[in-house]
Structure formats: C-alpha cells, structure tokens
Amino acid sequence: MSVPQDWTPPTAGSQDSRPSREHVVAGLKATDEGDPELVQLLTPEGERVADPRFDKYATDVDVDALRSLYRDLVLVRRFDREGNALQRQGQLGIWVPLLGQEAAQIGAGRAMAPQDMAFPSYREHGVAWTRGIDPTDLLGIFRGTDHGSWDPKATRFHLYTIVIGNQVLNAAGYAMGQKFEGKVGDGPDSEATICFFGDGATSQGDVHEGFVWAAVYDAPVVFYCQNNQWAISEPTERQSRVPLYKRATGYGFPGIRVDGNDVLACLAVTRWALEECRSGNGPVLIEAFTYRMDAHTTSDDPSRYRLADELELWKLKDPIERVRVNLVREHGVGQEFFDGVQAESDELAARFREFCVNMPQPAPDRMFSQVYAEPSPLIEAQRAEFLDYHASFEGV
Amino acid sequence: MAQTTLAKALNNGLRAAMERDPKVIVMGEDVGKLGGVYRVTDGLQKDFGEQRVLDTPLAESGIIGTAVGLAIRGFRPVCEIQFDGFVFPGFDQIVSQLAKLHYRSQGKVKVPVVVRIPFGGGIGAVEHHSESPESYFAHAAGLKVVACSNPADAYWMIQQAIASDDPVIFFEPKRRYWEKGEIDLDAEPHPLFASRVVRPGSTLTVATYGPMLKTCLAAASAAESDGHELEVIDLRTLSPLDLDPVLESVRRTGHLVVVAEAPSESSITSEVVARVQQAAFYSLEAPVLRVTGFDTPYPPSKCEEDYLPDLDRVLDAVDRSLAW
Ligand SMILES: Cc1ncc(C[n+]2csc(CCOP(=O)(O)OP(=O)(O)O)c2C)c(N)n1
Numbered sequence: 001m002s003v004p005q006d007w008t009p010p011t012a013g014s015q016d017s018r019p020s021r022e023h024v025v026a027g028l029k030a031t032d033e034g035d036p037e038l039v040q041l042l043t044p045e046g047e048r049v050a051d052p053r054f055d056k057y058a059t060d061v062d063v064d065a066l067r068s069l070y071r072d073l074v075l076v077r078r079f080d081r082e083g084n085a086l087q088r089q090g091q092l093g094i095w096v097p098l099l100g101q102e103a104a105q106i107g108a109g110r111a112m113a114p115q116d117m118a119f120p121s122y123r124e125h126g127v128a129w130t131r132g133i134d135p136t137d138l139l140g141i142f143r144g145t146d147h148g149s150w151d152p153k154a155t156r157f158h159l160y161t162i163v164i165g166n167q168v169l170n171a172a173g174y175a176m177g178q179k180f181e182g183k184v185g186d187g188p189d190s191e192a193t194i195c196f197f198g199d200g201a202t203s204q205g206d207v208h209e210g211f212v213w214a215a216v217y218d219a220p221v222v223f224y225c226q227n228n229q230w231a232i233s234e235p236t237e238r239q240s241r242v243p244l245y246k247r248a249t250g251y252g253f254p255g256i257r258v259d260g261n262d263v264l265a266c267l268a269v270t271r272w273a274l275e276e277c278r279s280g281n282g283p284v285l286i287e288a289f290t291y292r293m294d295a296h297t298t299s300d301d302p303s304r305y306r307l308a309d310e311l312e313l314w315k316l317k318d319p320i321e322r323v324r325v326n327l328v329r330e331h332g333v334g335q336e337f338f339d340g341v342q343a344e345s346d347e348l349a350a351r352f353r354e355f356c357v358n359m360p361q362p363a364p365d366r367m368f369s370q371v372y373a374e375p376s377p378l379i380e381a382q383r384a385e386f387l388d389y390h391a392s393f394e395g396v
Numbered sequence: 397m398a399q400t401t402l403a404k405a406l407n408n409g410l411r412a413a414m415e416r417d418p419k420v421i422v423m424g425e426d427v428g429k430l431g432g433v434y435r436v437t438d439g440l441q442k443d444f445g446e447q448r449v450l451d452t453p454l455a456e457s458g459i460i461g462t463a464v465g466l467a468i469r470g471f472r473p474v475c476e477i478q479f480d481g482f483v484f485p486g487f488d489q490i491v492s493q494l495a496k497l498h499y500r501s502q503g504k505v506k507v508p509v510v511v512r513i514p515f516g517g518g519i520g521a522v523e524h525h526s527e528s529p530e531s532y533f534a535h536a537a538g539l540k541v542v543a544c545s546n547p548a549d550a551y552w553m554i555q556q557a558i559a560s561d562d563p564v565i566f567f568e569p570k571r572r573y574w575e576k577g578e579i580d581l582d583a584e585p586h587p588l589f590a591s592r593v594v595r596p597g598s599t600l601t602v603a604t605y606g607p608m609l610k611t612c613l614a615a616a617s618a619a620e621s622d623g624h625e626l627e628v629i630d631l632r633t634l635s636p637l638d639l640d641p642v643l644e645s646v647r648r649t650g651h652l653v654v655v656a657e658a659p660s661e662s663s664i665t666s667e668v669v670a671r672v673q674q675a676a677f678y679s680l681e682a683p684v685l686r687v688t689g690f691d692t693p694y695p696p697s698k699c700e701e702d703y704l705p706d707l708d709r710v711l712d713a714v715d716r717s718l719a720w
Contacts, residue, residue, distance in 0.1 A: 093520040144697030203453035233430035239453050305429040367695035
C-alpha cells in the first residue's frame with residue numbers, strides 16, 4: 001500500500017491516551033484534539049504552514065484557486081443560513097445545517113475528479129455544490145415535495161441518505177464495481193468513490209461492514225468521516241474509545257485525521273486519498289475533525305446538552321475567516337474581492353428563497369409515480385381509485 | 397390526575413416502572429441528556445442515573461442485541477428506536493433473537509424486552525420518519541405487538557408491556573404525542589392484550605389503532621349528523637389480535653370498516669379482514685372495507701395529506717359499506 005513518503009501508520013489508541021472525563025470540554029472527549037497527526041496547512045490565524053507530507057497535493061493552489069475556494073465557502077454558508085431562515089419562516093419542514101463544516105465539504109468536494117462518485121449522508125450541501133448541483137435542487141427534500149430531485153448518475157452525487165450509515169455499504173459496492181470494470185489504475189479515466197458520514201455513523205454495523213468489504217476487495221473508496229463532535233446529543237466519546245481515524249488500521253487501510261476547518265488541508269488530503277484509490281491502493285479513511293456550529297437540525301435544541309464554551313472555542317477556528325485572513329495577509333487581496341463575493345452570495349440567497357417560496361405543490365397522484373420500474377397492477381388500481389375519489393370532490 | 401399529553405403519560409409510565417423494579421433500564425439514542433427527540437424519557441437519566449438510562453452508541457442492531465443480552469442477564473430493557481424508519485438496522489436482532497429465544501430455549505430463557513417505536517406520519521417530516529412498520533413485527537412469531545392511541549392507555553400500556561415476560565414491540569403514535577387526555581390512576585387498567593370498544597354504536601363497526609383512533613372518532617361524530625351510530629374499536633393489541641369485541645360488534649352491525657395508516661398489502665388490516673370474514677361471514681351485510689395508506693413508499697410530506705386516511709376517506713368507506 002503506497003502512502004506519502006514519511007507517512008507513519010497510525011498506531012492503535014491505548015486506553016491511557018484517553019483524556020480524563022473531567023479535563024475536557026464535553027464535545028472534545030476521546031477525540032485527542034491535539035493529536036500530532038492532525039494535518040493542517042492553514043492555521044486558524046490564517047497562516048500557511050508547511051506539511052512535508054501533503055504540500056505537494058496543494059502546490060497548484062495559487063491565489064486564484066484560493067479565492068475560488070473562499071467563494072465556495074461563502075456561498076455555501078450563505079444558502080445554508082438561508083435554509084435555516086426559511087425553516088424558521090415555515091417555508092421548509094426542516095433544515096439540516098452545515099455551519100462550521102464548509103471547509104470539510106468544499107475541500108473534499110473540490111478534490112474529486114468529474115468521473116469520481118460521491119455518496120452523501122444528508123448534510124452534504126457543500127459537496128453537492130462542488131458537484132454542480134444547484135442549491136435549489138436541495139430544497140424539495142426539506143420542503144417535502146420530493147426525496148431528492150437531482151440525477152445521481154449525471155451528477156455523480158448520490159441521493160441524500162437519511163438512515164445513518166446505509167450509504168457506506170452502497171459506496172463500497174459501487175467502488176467494487178469500479179474496480180471490477182477495470183477503472184482503477186493509472187489511466188486517464190480511472191475512478192474512485194468517496195463516501196460521507198458522521199462520527200455517530202461509525203457505530204453502525206453497516207459502516208463496519210462497509211469497511212470490511214472495501215478492505216477485502218481493495219475497493220477504491222475514500223471513507224470521509226466528518227467528525228463534528230456530536231451525534232445529535234451524544235458526543236463522540238459515546239461512539240468510540242479511540243480517535244476515529246485510528247480505527248482504519250484494524251481493517252488494514254490507512255486512516256488519517258485532517259483539520260476539517262482547513263479547506264486547504266481537506267483538499268490536499270482528499271486528493272491524496274482519491275489518488276490512492278484511483279491507482280488501486282484504496283480504501284482510505286479520512287477523519288475531518290470539525291464542529292457542528294449550529295443545531296443538529298432545526299428540530300433540535302443543543303442548549304440541552306452542549307456547552308457554550310465549546311461553541312466559543314470553535315468560533316475561533318472558523319473555516320472561512322482563516323482563508324480570508326490568508327488572502328489579505330499573504331496575497332494582498334483587497335476589499336473589492338470580498339465585497340464581490342458578498343454581493344454574489346446575497347444574490348444566491350435571494351434566488352434560493354424565491355425558488356423555495358414558489359415551489360409548486362406536487363400533483364396529487366405524484367405519490368404513485370415510479371414505485372416500480374415495471375408496471376404494477378396494484379399501484380395502478382390504487383391510483384385510478386384515488387383519482388376517482390379526488391374527482392368526486394370537484395365542484396363540491 | 398390532570399390532563400396529560402401522551403408523551404408525558406409515557407414518561408410517567410416509564411418512571412413508575414423504573415421505580416417499581418430496579419431491573420428496568422431505558423436505552424437508546426439521545427434518551428439521556430436530551431430526554432429523547434420527543435422528550436419521552438425527559439428527566440429519567442437525571443433521576444435514575446446513567447446506568448439505568450443509557451445513551452447508547454448510534455446503532456440499532458447494537459441497541460436491540462445488547463438489550464437481549466441484558467435481558468438474558470435478568471434486566472428488563474426498554475429500548476427506544478428514534479423513528480419508525482430506523483428500526484430496520486435492528487430488525488435482524490428483533491426477528492432472529494428477540495422473537496425466538498424463548499422458543500429456542502423452550503422457555504429456559506426469557507427476554508422481556510420492550511422496543512418503543514414512534515410510528516406513523518402527519519408531522520411533515522422527511523423520509524423514514526413517518527412509516528408504519530407494525531405488520532413486519534406482527535408477522536414474526538414470538539413477538540407481541542401493541543399500539544397505544546391516547547394518554548391513559550399509554551400510561552398503563554407501557555407499564556404492562558414492561559411487566560410482560562414476552563418481548564413487546566410498542567408503537568407510539570407520534571403525531572398524537574402532544575395531545576392531552578385524562579388518566580384515572582384509581583381505575584383498573586384495561587388488559588394489555590385486549591382491544592376495546594371506545595365508542596359504542598349500532599350502525600357500523602370501525603376497527604382501528606394508534607394515530608387513526610382519533611380520526612375514526614371524529615368520523616363517528618360526523619356520521620352522527622347523518623343518523624349513523626358508528627361503533628369504534630381500538631384494537632390496541634396487533635399481535636395477538638383480539639378480535640372478539642370486533643366480532644361481537646360486527647354480529648350486531650353487519651358492517652365493518654378497518655382503518656390504518658400502513659399500506660394495505662399483507663398488513664394488520666388484511667389480517668383483520670381475513671379473520672372477520674372467516675368467523676362472522678353470515679353476519680356481514682357488506683364486504684369488509686379498508687381505509688389505509690397506499691402501497692407506495694411513504695411519500696414526500698407535501699403528499700401525505702392525500703396518502704393518510706382522513707375523516708373524508710373514512711366516511712366515504714362508511715357510506716359505501718352502508719349502501720351495499
Ligand atoms: C439508522 C438511524 N438511526 C437513527 C437516526 C436518527 N438520527 C438522525 S441524525 C442522527 C445523528 C447522526 O450523527 P452523526 O452520524 O455524527 O452525523 P451528523 O448528523 O452529526 O453529521 C441520528 C441519531 C437515523 N437517521 N438513522
């Protein structure tokens with residue numbers, strides 16, 4: 001298995017390395033925040049730091065590329081905030097916020113090649129953005145008009161998966177298919193798969209089984225765990241006794257932890273991992289160490305379990321701010337650029353909102369469509385009966 | 397007792413069972429600090445501690461499977477599944493172990509586990525949060541399956557389910573969690589595995605359970621203005637089905653409408669129809685009609701009003717039955 005030159009395989013966590021319950025802020029327990037393995041290219045203060053292992057995966061990120069990443073981060077955050085507001089105003093049934101996770105998603109998403117395939121969970125609005133899915137396409141799920149309106153084949157971005165961990169096996173299987181079809185290797189059309197899930201998901205049997213399958217079939221799949229510290233009210237320590245990335249060793253593939261609030265590091269590490277997969281050395285587990293700055297969903301009340309301190313701590317690590325500071329300090333980017341992105345994000349938010357409030361109600365018999373690929377007499381009979389019944393109200 | 401919501405009634409019932417028996421433990425995702433996403437377990441961890449109210453890792457197979465082990469050890473675990481659509485990762489443990497251990501061991505091993513599942517739609521949720529999977533469990537021999545429909549029943553039924561030596565799959569009508577009702581603490585509770593006539597009537601029998609009880613009662617009130625006296629029966633126990641009150645009723649009314657949110661094919665409602673026609677064929681003046689969800693996956697929430705049986709659909713079936 002090839003790894004970057006000075007890669008040290010992660011060592012299994014020993015019990016003593018666990019921080020004591022008393023000493024750590026609730027959400028940071030058992031997660032070794034200060035782990036020396038954490039890959040970082042951009043500090044929270046916006047300073048570019050060298051990383052001998054991963055710098056080479058970001059050499060092409062010049063000031064223009066960095067501006068472009070900044071734009072992604074800002075626009076994604078903007079429509080995410082708009083989603084939250086729309087839910088508060090009764091326009092959406094629910095919204096799943098990604099606040100704080102923009103860098104983890106943009107970095108990973110921008111690392112993908114067009115031919116790569118992504119399997120998201122339900123919070124991956126930023127990854128969807130990088131796959132060219134218009135943010136308005138996400139609205140139907142949360143407004144209740146559909147279960148995902150984009151074409152997973154055309155966009156190479158699978159539908160959102162709400163059942164925790166289910167998609168990990170599907171991703172492993174898809175990647176096995178890529179391998180069986182000879183799409184791994186050095187060729188220009190070689191492919192990889194990336195699968196997104198949360199820290200809580202790592203407890204599910206499906207995720208464990210997905211790791212086993214991917215390992216024994218050498219499937220080209222990057223398992224991308226966004227450890228946002230919380231599975232609704234449960235901290236990561238409720239799911240694991242060792243840092244999550246260290247689990248990979250037990251399955252026989254590399255696991256690596258990256259600063260999930262550092263878009264550059266997420267980009268570089270994911271590029272490396274995808275290349276590993278494309279060239280036949282997969283799978284790889286990436287733990288993007290980040291934090292859910294908002295509620296789990298708009299139905300959740302984090303004040304019941306989360307500490308305010310913790311939130312304040314993570315505000316200092318904001319993924320957007322550090323790119324902005326870097327652009328200003330190290331590249332002399334002027335205010336005009338930031339104003340431009342701001343204006344663009346306002347436009348996007350307005351378009352997003354307008355689309356949302358004007359979404360048409362699905363046709364009444366929408367629920368009968370596409371239950372099966374082949375005709376179903378039962379469904380057709382029910383549809384006909386339903387339409388008759390519906391018609392009986394006309395003119396009443 | 398004052399008016400209490402169904403969620404609070406369950407909370408009080410759980411509390412009573414935990415106070416009575418130190419072997420009763422509550423386990424599930426977010427049941428501790430958060431008190432469950434519906435707050436049914438609110439405050440229990442604070443009062444009973446972390447060893448009796450377990451915030452478990454996020455894994456349903458793990459929740460059920462370890463509950464089985466705890467039960468073998470003498471505990472009485474009450475597992476919370478967060479939403480209906482998330483029981484399936486735990487389905488294997490439920491049907492392979494929970495349902496069969498007593499039989500396999502010929503009674504040497506008891507597994508008194510309760511699996512609580514908020515079920516049904518009508519809350520405008522996303523996928524997997526509105527399903528009615530009860531028939532899967534009723535089909536598995538070895539499980540008992542019940543559904544509560546109102547606060548008083550919820551309060552007693554949860555305690556009875558916990559006291560039962562058999563595994564009980566306990567369905568809670570999530571869209572009724574916030575509805576209030578009186579609980580008479582001095583009344584003798586209705587037996588757990590028995591259905592119940594909730595509203596007597598002589599024109600036509602309506603059999604239902606869970607969230608649809610309220611809808612059917614509303615239909616019965618509406619039918620009154622047309623001069624129809626509907627008898628409404630809350631099935632309460634879905635496996636074993638207690639059809640005696642239904643049969644007794646049908647022998648008087650000659651008409652039966654069965655109502656549930658779940659799709660119709662191979663379901664609780666099909667079972668009711670099959671058995672009633674077998675046992676009361678000559679009393680029936682019309683075929684037994686069903687009002688159910690459609691045989692589609694649960695649709696996007698903007699369609700659920702059309703998907704879910706409502707007052708009009710129940711009344712339409714009543715009219716069709718009576719016009720036979
Ligand atoms: C199988 C299953 N069980 C329970 C749930 C309910 N649920 C939705 S999200 C969630 C927490 C997920 O946490 P994590 O995997 O860390 O992802 P995050 O939402 O934090 O990104 C739970 C318990 C679910 N969706 N699927």
